[in-house]
Amino acid sequence: MNNPIDDLLQQLRQFRDERDWAQFHNPKDLALALSIEAAELNEVFLWKKPEDADPARVREELADVLLYAFQLADKYNWDIPQLMQEKLSINAAKYPADKARNSAAKYDKL
Numbered sequence: 001m002n003n004p005i006d007d008l009l010q011q012l013r014q015f016r017d018e019r020d021w022a023q024f025h026n027p028k029d030l031a032l033a034l035s036i037e038a039a040e041l042n043e044v045f046l047w048k049k050p051e052d053a054d055p056a057r058v059r060e061e062l063a064d065v066l067l068y069a070f071q072l073a074d075k076y077n078w079d080i081p082q083l084m085q086e087k088l089s090i091n092a093a094k095y096p097a098d099k100a101r102n103s104a105a106k107y108d109k110l
């Protein structure tokens with residue numbers, strides 16, 4: 001039995017392959033699409049108080065960002081939970097809780 005991420009990746013590959021879009025899904029264009037979707041997410045909040053942004057639109061654009069992020073990781077055959085855990089470990093080392101607590105400072109300013 002697959003885990004939810006594997007099931008999702010399988011659906012993404014099927015969606016892509018039914019449309020013959022693998023030819024367009026090189027790492028550069030997946031990264032650009034991810035960035036563009038992140039900009040669309042930002043646009044939902046633009047010129048508004050955070051609480052005035054439409055949650056349905058936030059949800060939709062966040063899903064777009066995540067779908068492209070997952071496709072980019074899949075392009076490199078990277079294990080998504082593993083790469084996220086690796087980066088979380090790096091971030092934990094950069095931002096020790098005792099130094100970073102209650103601070104929004106970048107790690108080199110802690």
Ligand SMILES: [Mg+2]
Pocket residue numbers: 037040060061064
């Ligand atoms: Mg979008």
